[in-house]
Amino acid sequence: MKRWLLILLLPMVVGAQEDPGDGDVWSDDAWDDVAQSSRWSGFVEAGFGTRLDRDPLVSNRTTLEELRGRIESDWAPGRFAIKLRADGGYDGIDNDWFADVRDLTLSFTLGSDIDVKAGRQVQTWGTGDLVFLNDLFPKDFVSFFAGRDDEYLKAPSNALRISRFSSAVNIDVVWVPVFEPDNYLTGERFAFFSPAAGTTVAPDPPLSGVEPKESFSNGEFALRLYRTVEGREYALYAYRGFFKQPTALTASLEPTFAPLHAFGASLRRPAGIGLFNAEVSYYDSRDDRSGTDPRVPNDQFRALAGYEWEARTNFTVGLQYYLEWTLDHDALVANSPWPQYEPDEYRHLVTNRMTYRTDRDRFVWSWFTFLSPSDRDVHIRASLTYRYSDRWSLTGGVNGFGGRDAHTFFGQLEDASNAYLRVRYNR
Amino acid sequence: MIRMLVSVALVAMIAFDARADVLTDPNEIVARANLAAYYAGADGSAEVRMLISDVQDRRQRRQFTVLRRDIADGGDQQFLVVFSQPSDVRGTVFLVDKHIDRDDDRWLYLPGLDLVKRISAGDKRTSFVGAHYFYEDVSGRRPTEDTHELIETTDTAYVLRHVPIDVGSVEFGSYVTWIDRETFLPMKIEYTNPAGRLYRRVEVLEVATFDGHPTVTVSRVSDLSSGGRTDMQFRYIQYDIGLPADVFAERSLRNPPREWLQRPTD
Numbered sequence: 001m002k003r004w005l006l007i008l009l010l011p012m013v014v015g016a017q018e019d020p021g022d023g024d025v026w027s028d029d030a031w032d033d034v035a036q037s038s039r040w041s042g043f044v045e046a047g048f049g050t051r052l053d054r055d056p057l058v059s060n061r062t063t064l065e066e067l068r069g070r071i072e073s074d075w076a077p078g079r080f081a082i083k084l085r086a087d088g089g090y091d092g093i094d095n096d097w098f099a100d101v102r103d104l105t106l107s108f109t110l111g112s113d114i115d116v117k118a119g120r121q122v123q124t125w126g127t128g129d130l131v132f133l134n135d136l137f138p139k140d141f142v143s144f145f146a147g148r149d150d151e152y153l154k155a156p157s158n159a160l161r162i163s164r165f166s167s168a169v170n171i172d173v174v175w176v177p178v179f180e181p182d183n184y185l186t187g188e189r190f191a192f193f194s195p196a197a198g199t200t201v202a203p204d205p206p207l208s209g210v211e212p213k214e215s216f217s218n219g220e221f222a223l224r225l226y227r228t229v230e231g232r233e234y235a236l237y238a239y240r241g242f243f244k245q246p247t248a249l250t251a252s253l254e255p256t257f258a259p260l261h262a263f264g265a266s267l268r269r270p271a272g273i274g275l276f277n278a279e280v281s282y283y284d285s286r287d288d289r290s291g292t293d294p295r296v297p298n299d300q301f302r303a304l305a306g307y308e309w310e311a312r313t314n315f316t317v318g319l320q321y322y323l324e325w326t327l328d329h330d331a332l333v334a335n336s337p338w339p340q341y342e343p344d345e346y347r348h349l350v351t352n353r354m355t356y357r358t359d360r361d362r363f364v365w366s367w368f369t370f371l372s373p374s375d376r377d378v379h380i381r382a383s384l385t386y387r388y389s390d391r392w393s394l395t396g397g398v399n400g401f402g403g404r405d406a407h408t409f410f411g412q413l414e415d416a417s418n419a420y421l422r423v424r425y426n427r
Numbered sequence: 428m429i430r431m432l433v434s435v436a437l438v439a440m441i442a443f444d445a446r447a448d449v450l451t452d453p454n455e456i457v458a459r460a461n462l463a464a465y466y467a468g469a470d471g472s473a474e475v476r477m478l479i480s481d482v483q484d485r486r487q488r489r490q491f492t493v494l495r496r497d498i499a500d501g502g503d504q505q506f507l508v509v510f511s512q513p514s515d516v517r518g519t520v521f522l523v524d525k526h527i528d529r530d531d532d533r534w535l536y537l538p539g540l541d542l543v544k545r546i547s548a549g550d551k552r553t554s555f556v557g558a559h560y561f562y563e564d565v566s567g568r569r570p571t572e573d574t575h576e577l578i579e580t581t582d583t584a585y586v587l588r589h590v591p592i593d594v595g596s597v598e599f600g601s602y603v604t605w606i607d608r609e610t611f612l613p614m615k616i617e618y619t620n621p622a623g624r625l626y627r628r629v630e631v632l633e634v635a636t637f638d639g640h641p642t643v644t645v646s647r648v649s650d651l652s653s654g655g656r657t658d659m660q661f662r663y664i665q666y667d668i669g670l671p672a673d674v675f676a677e678r679s680l681r682n683p684p685r686e687w688l689q690r691p692t693d
Binding site for chain 2: 041042043072076081107109115117121122123124125149150151153154163165167170226228231233268270273274275308309310312313314316357360361362387389390391393424426427
């Protein structure tokens with residue numbers, strides 16, 4: 001059964017029809033392409049990924065097996081702007097078709113200094129590199145670990161975003177009426193650790209957290225105040241909503257999302273030969289401020305410091321240190337039914353990014369390490385992207401996981417280590 | 428009769444002036460060339476497209492609109508570059524605060540992730556979006572980073588040789604520019620590596636005047652060692668359009684300023 005081979009070849013069939021981008025020379029009408037008020041673009045991508053070892057819990061050895069199409073367009077009727085970006089295709093692991101609208105928004109400007117954007121949208125803020133403190137917009141860890149493009153780490157949510165700009169301070173207010181959790185590990189594609197079972201599990205039906213009832217007060221509210229002064233970027237953040245992973249339990253011991261307030265701040269600025277970033281966030285677990293309720297995660301203080309610089313021509317290095325300090329840790333351990341699986345009071349994480357670009361960015365070699373000396377686990381992301389032309393690109397990579405214990409974030413994924421290949425045809 | 432004499436005298440003076448106008452100070456020539464090439468008008472906008480060809484003549488293209496605003500002539504500047512082609516970089520926006528007394532601040536907006544990425548100052552002599560042009564070719568190299576020597580004055584051009592002060596910061600050993608004596612636009616630049624071999628050439632192929640500013644409309648950079656090259660064309664060039672400072676801010680990354688990106692209607 002070489003279905004994946006067929007999948008990888010399909011974009012070539014699509015792409016073989018015509019390839020005007022590569023053969024064509026200057027011609028005056030090409031300028032006019034862009035003048036049209038709406039245009040369509042997109043891509044077809046085939047992806048295939050497989051575990052390096054079998055996972056006894058998950059029958060599928062493949063971690064990525066999909067043919068994906070993207071359409072993208074925007075229109076500007078009058079004062080409004082409409083944007084669409086949507087994926088659809090077939091997922092060979094789910095054995096099903098999928099459709100995924102990543103952006104469908106209506107934007108307009110009120111007065112001169114207020115931008116409004118309503119609809120389904122991907123949002124990102126904060127200063128971390130693949131580490132998020134005050135960015136509580138949904139993440140898709142399944143895509144991230146399966147070898148999809150990094151863009152899929154950020155999942156869309158249905159939101160209203162109002163931004164006000166002024167020389168004193170810029171303000172972003174985001175309202176997500178219906179709570180949108182992360183795309184967390186469910187046991188479908190990747191097994192995860194269950195403290196109740198004391199081991200990694202891949203339940204059938206897969207894990208599904210009980211989401212908060214839909215109501216105004218159960219919506220998510222996110223706020224950012226920010227300002228850039230002489231190249232230094234300052235920001236303050238606030239969030240009211242829920243933990244994005246089902247780390248709490250309901251009264252009937254089903255996984256659910258605990259209510260959360262978060263407050264934080266960040267700074268990003270040039271320093272020496274590179275860029276320095278620092279960010280802090282206080283997670284106020286609204287239902288367990290004393291830390292005594294074993295069903296609800298404790299308050300946390302999170303801090304990040306990072307530095308990125310170009311170590312030599314076309315070679316960029318980034319280092320980050322990240323701390324998760326679980327407050328009232330004694331109370332957590334004292335009340336926990338499984339204290340051995342509770343997080344350490346201090347979870348330390350260091351990351352390292354190395355990016356090397358060669359042949360005028362045709363080749364991008366990327367290496368990213370997450371390493372936690374306290375959890376004793378590691379996640380390595382290595383990839384090579386070859387941009388053959390404006391139409392064709394090829395990405396291959398490895399996602400490696402390891403850890404001493406099965407109950408840590410990356411340790412639970414040890415059997416999920418995988419290698420993947422993606423072919424994309426852009427249009 | 429007297430009026431005629433005065434006129435003749437005036438004409439003679441102007442002619443004499445023009446001859447006296449031959450500059451001999453290389454620093455002054457470089458300063459004027461820097462202004463002509465990078466600071467025309469108080470601000471400006473243009474659409475740019477690049478055709479990138481490698482040695483096997485495989486081609487890629489880039490198309491973008493660039494907005495520029497000068498904070499001071501010869502001094503700090505702001506740039507906003509909004510990509511429209513090819514499809515995988517469409518919607519990518521590049522914001523630069525160019526500084527004379529410190530490293531530039533650079534941001535890149537990646538629409539797929541909604542990510543405002545900051546780019547460390549680093550080496551400005553690296554490829555600009557895959558082209559044979561460097562970042563520094565696009566936003567300008569500080570005149571104070573090289574020493575300048577006038578090696579020849581031809582009928583049409585000043586020929587100068589430039590040697591970097593910080594040899595370790597650049598890949599070239601020296602470069603020679605041919606600066607047009609009338610427009611002060613650098614019409615040709617040839618880079619020689621530290622071993623003395625010519626390996627890179629930037630040349631202006633067409634110039635046109637917009638709002639009184641002679642402007643490069645077609646140029647080419649050739650990699651003489653690998654054989655690749657990038658052709659660049661400028662269109663829809665406008666100057667002094669009154670770009671406000673707040674266009675060059677994070678707001679424009681997520682929401683590019685449509686009214687300033689539109690093509691002139693004429």
